[in-house]
Amino acid sequence: MALHYPRKTSRIKKVRKMGFRARMATKAGRKIINGRRRAGRKRLTTI
Numbered sequence: 001m002a003l004h005y006p007r008k009t010s011r012i013k014k015v016r017k018m019g020f021r022a023r024m025a026t027k028a029g030r031k032i033i034n035g036r037r038r039a040g041r042k043r044l045t046t047i
Contacts, residue, residue: 011047020045 016022023029023045036044 015047018045019047 015037022032033044
């Protein structure tokens with residue numbers, strides 16, 4: 001039985017969708033960033 005490996009996500013696609021600049025581009029995204037700042041997160045976004 002062959003094992004299935006998930007596709008490797010493109011780093012560029014991930015950054016464009018979930019990166020810092022993508023978050024800051026929308027009002028809801030800025031809310032997420034500020035919430036993470038309030039929580040004291042060391043890293044604000046995944047990438």
